[in-house]
Amino acid sequence: GLYDLRRAKTHGVVTSIATDVGAGTSFSLLQTLNEAYKVQQLQACTLDPLTAFYMITLGAARTLKLEDKIGSLAVGSEADFVVIDYQAQHLQALRMQYLQRTGHWNLENLLFGLMILGDARNIEATYLMGVDTASGIQGLRSA
Incomplete structure (x- = not known):
C-alpha cells in the first residue's frame, strides 16, 4: 500500500x-x-x-x-553529511536560472528541485565523522 x-x-x-x-x-x-x-x-x-x-x-x-548525536551540524554532533551541488545537472542549472530571473528563487524551490531532479550526480563530497571520504579510511582513523 x-x-x-x-x-x-x-x-x-x-x-x-x-x-x-x-x-x-x-x-x-x-x-x-x-x-x-x-x-x-x-x-x-x-x-x-x-x-x-x-x-x-x-x-x-x-x-x-x-x-x-546525529541529524544536524550542531557543535558536538557526529558529522556525517554530504555536500550537494544543486545545479550539477543541466536541467537543474536551467531551472535555477529561470527561478532567479523570475524572482522565484528561494530555499524551498531549491530543495524541491533536489527532491525531484536530484541523484548521485549532485553529490560533491561525502563526510563521515567530519572527514572527507575522498581522503580514505586512513583519514578516518587519524581523526
Missing part, C-alpha cells in the same frame, strides 16, 4: 524518511525523497520540501531518539 502521511500525522505517528532497499528501491536519499513526494501526491497530500528534508535529517534522528 501507499504510506498515508496525513493519517499518520493525525494519529500522532512520528514519521521520518530513510533508505532501505527492503522497503524501497534506492540507497539515495534524494531518490527516496522523489518517491515519497510522488506517493503523497497520489493521495492528494503534499510533501513540502522543507518538511521532507527535515524528515531525512533532524526528524530522522529524533525518530531514533538520537538527535543529541
